Amino acid sequence: MIFSLPRSLSTFLSGSRCVCLPGHIAFSVLLMVLSLLLGCGATPLPKTVKTDYDAIVIGSGMGGLSAGTHLALAGKKVLVLEQHFKVGGCTSSFVRGDFAFDTALHEMAVGGGDGGFVKKIVKEAGIYDKVEWIRLPKLGRSIFPGREIIQTEGIENYQATLIKNWPEEEEGIRAYFQLMSRINTEVTELRGIFLGNPLKALLTKMAIPLRQRTLAKYYKRTLQEVLDEFFHNKELKATVSQFWVYHGPPPSKQWAIIYLVAQNSYLINGGWQFKGSSSSLSEAYADRIQELGGEVRTNTLVTKILVDDGRVTGVETVNGERFTSRFVVSNADPFQTFYKLVGEDKTPRKIIKQLHDMKPSTSLAGVYLGLDVPAAYWGIDDYEIFYNKTWDYDEMYDAMLNARYDEGLVSMTFYSNLPDDFYAPPDKAALVLHTYSDYDYWSDDEVIYEQQKEHMINSLITMAEDIMPGLRDHIMYQEGMTPKTIHHYTMNYKGAPYGMDFTVDQRDRFEAETPIAGLYMAGSWVFPSHSVSMAQVSGYMAARMIAKRDK
Numbered sequence: 190m191i192f193s194l195p196r197s198l199s200t201f202l203s204g205s206r207c208v209c210l211p212g213h214i215a216f217s218v219l220l221m222v223l224s225l226l227l228g229c230g231a232t233p234l235p236k237t238v239k240t241d242y243d244a245i246v247i248g249s250g251m252g253g254l255s256a257g258t259h260l261a262l263a264g265k266k267v268l269v270l271e272q273h274f275k276v277g278g279c280t281s282s283f284v285r286g287d288f289a290f291d292t293a294l295h296e297m298a299v300g301g302g303d304g305g306f307v308k309k310i311v312k313e314a315g316i317y318d319k320v321e322w323i324r325l326p327k328l329g330r331s332i333f334p335g336r337e338i339i340q341t342e343g344i345e346n347y348q349a350t351l352i353k354n355w356p357e358e359e360e361g362i363r364a365y366f367q368l369m370s371r372i373n374t375e376v377t378e379l380r381g382i383f384l385g386n387p388l389k390a391l392l393t394k395m396a397i398p399l400r401q402r403t404l405a406k407y408y409k410r411t412l413q414e415v416l417d418e419f420f421h422n423k424e425l426k427a428t429v430s431q432f433w434v435y436h437g438p439p440p441s442k443q444w445a446i447i448y449l450v451a452q453n454s455y456l457i458n459g460g461w462q463f464k465g466s467s468s469s470l471s472e473a474y475a476d477r478i479q480e481l482g483g484e485v486r487t488n489t490l491v492t493k494i495l496v497d498d499g500r501v502t503g504v505e506t507v508n509g510e511r512f513t514s515r516f517v518v519s520n521a522d523p524f525q526t527f528y529k530l531v532g533e534d535k536t537p538r539k540i541i542k543q544l545h546d547m548k549p550s551t552s553l554a555g556v557y558l559g560l561d562v563p564a565a566y567w568g569i570d571d572y573e574i575f576y577n578k579t580w581d582y583d584e585m586y587d588a589m590l591n592a593r594y595d596e597g598l599v600s601m602t603f604y605s606n607l608p609d610d611f612y613a614p615p616d617k618a619a620l621v622l623h624t625y626s627d628y629d630y631w632s633d634d635e636v637i638y639e640q641q642k643e644h645m646i647n648s649l650i651t652m653a654e655d656i657m658p659g660l661r662d663h664i665m666y667q668e669g670m671t672p673k674t675i676h677h678y679t680m681n682y683k684g685a686p687y688g689m690d691f692t693v694d695q696r697d698r699f700e701a702e703t704p705i706a707g708l709y710m711a712g713s714w715v716f717p718s719h720s721v722s723m724a725q726v727s728g729y730m731a732a733r734m735i736a737k738r739d740k
Contacts, residue, residue, distance in 0.1 A: 233500055233707035233738060234515040242268045244516040244735060245504050247491045247530070250278030250679070251721050252711030253520030254474035255728025258314045260518075261481035263736040268512060269478060270504070272490040277471030278520070278679050279686060280721055285666050288559035288619045289612045292678075293686060294467040295435070295573060295602055296325055296460035297721050298451065305377075305458065307722045310729045315480075319473040321464035323607055328460050329573040331431045332656065333580055338428050342459045344370070355425045365419040365429070368403065372446065373453040375401040404446070411693055412440035412448045427580045434575065434600060434625075436719070437550040439582040442692045447718060454722075462572075465611050466604075467721065494519070494530040500706030504530075516735050518728070520712045522549075523699050524682040537704045547695055549685035550719070551590065552672030554626035556646045559666030560618040564603045567657045574601040576656060589625040592641070594648035599624050601653060617665070622649040628672035628683040642669045688714035701731040709735060 234240065243265035246257045254276065257269045275281060279293040298307075311317045328340040338354065340347055344366050352359045378401065379393065398405050407415065412433065416426040430440045432452055437443065463469040475485045493505040494517055503513035519526040524544060527536040564570070576599050579585055588596035600623045605613040612619040626645070632638045646669045654660045672684030689695050699715040711728040713719035 240513040242266045242514040245514040246518045248520030249276035250520045251724035252728040255725040256518045256711045256731045257478045259732030261483040267483035269485045270489045271487045276475045280467045280471045282466035282468040290557045291466045298454040316473050320469045323462045325460040330571045331575045333577045344456045361419040369449045369453050371403045375404040410445040412443045412445045415445045437687045439586045444693045444696050464609050496535045501708045516707045518709045522682045522714045548690045549683050550687035550690045551625050552628045552684040554671045555623040557668045558620045560663045561665045562663050564618045590627045599652045687719040
């Protein structure tokens with residue numbers, strides 16, 4: 190029997206969702222009790238039905254690789270199918286001559302110290318010791334008009350930096366970080382309950398309004414509302430919220446809980462990369478699946494999830510091959526999963542409505558640069574620089590989405606400043622410039638598209654030259670990327686790298702278990718959140734649910 194929570198109470202299951210209002214508690218509890226007594230969720234194919242595999246995973250992003258690994262650890266016969274020629278999705282890299290570039294990962298929030306849930310599942314997967322972790326000396330340097338701030342690891346250190354720059358705001362600064370710690374503590378208290386004893390989960394949920402009061406108070410707030418509560422100075426607000434660029438929408442739209450929890454993790458656990466790029470992590474997962482007896486096939490595009498009488502029976506590929514299984518985990522985005530793979534005619538109406546009501550995250554554009562001199566030529570030893578053309582993040586966000594890149598923000602990631610010779614020779618540098626971009630801006634006309642891309646590349650390089658004068662004279666290699674590039678390589682809907690847009694009204698993401706029996710989802714589009722870390726958590730969740738369902 191599987192304990193499945195109604196959405197009204199499942200929202201805080203592993204971290205930061207929503208709190209049930211008192212008027213809903215009685216009905217929700219009744220549903221939970223019925224779930225306990227009667228069982229819930231549709232029944233997957235019985236074990237007596239002979240299939241090629243116990244579980245098939247569609248897509249080898251971090252959610253899919255994590256799900257495949259934990260399913261294999263549970264003794265399941267697993268097949269992972271990937272449409273690209275290499276595994277990893279956005280967690281990947283590529284080489285061009287003397288230079289190598291990480292396609293997307295800037296830094297991962299968990300990897301050392303006392304760790305946490307992510308570190309636990311990476312260790313449980315047998316991956317932790319298969320990769321070499323690189324700890325970043327500082328989280329990033331923010332450059333604003335007339336001021337620079339370095340964000341270091343450790344709450345006390347960062348607090349001290351902020352107080353030194355804005356001494357009149359000391360009380361609010363200390364109160365803000367106390368709030369961050371309280372919310373993190375309350376989220377941690379709830380994390381993992383969905384995998385525990387059903388009765389314990391039920392009682393914990395009922396106690397949320399009484400025990401997790403801070404979470405209940407702020408769960409519908411935007412980051413801007415929290416900043417306004419604690420700070421007066423606009424420049425301080427922009428500085429404290431600089432990492433909004435890792436989550437999508439600006440503070441005026443971004444859900445406060447996701448920012449506060451993520452930022453706390455960075456400050457406590459530090460920022461991490463992997464020797465040999467993030468490909469080392471994804472390839473370690475693929476190797477682990479095969480060590481455990483599973484299969485990983487690349488260059489294999491799944492075009493259909495087979496559904497019969499409301500439950501999955503397997504998948505079909507573009508070449509017409511059919512593989513049968515009792516369970517399917519889709520690491521593809523939900524738009525693709527239901528509209529294309531399952532088919533709208535076999536998708537429950539509530540899923541169609543949910544898809545209709547939700548908006549994907551804004552995409553990215555950027556340029557990969559190989560330089561004939563090291564970053565030290567400009568006196569730069571940073572790994573990450575955030576260059577803001579104004580203190581107003583709403584103005585910058587609007588400028589970026591309307592292709593006025595030189596009025597926006599650019600993140601500058603100096604991968605070759607890592608203690609890793611993978612990215613460039615010692616006398617050269619690998620640099621990536623990123624900005625936000627609207628997928629719908631980019632033309633389908635090839636000539637116009639190339640003109641748009643050239644404008645974007647030139648704009649970002651011009652911005653970077655404010656920090657690195659004469660940069661153009663040292664470029665040996667350059668390659669642009671757009672939302673269409675992301676869509677091409679990952680097939681993500683509208684090239685969205687962060688899944689669903691993390692606004693307050695979209696804090697409830699898709700759950701791992703779907704209404705179609707045997708079909709589960711993993712990755713940045715589903716609960717609990719986006720990012721390399723949380724995608725691994727989602728895969729772990731899906732695998733655990735399948736293992737319990739199979740009992």
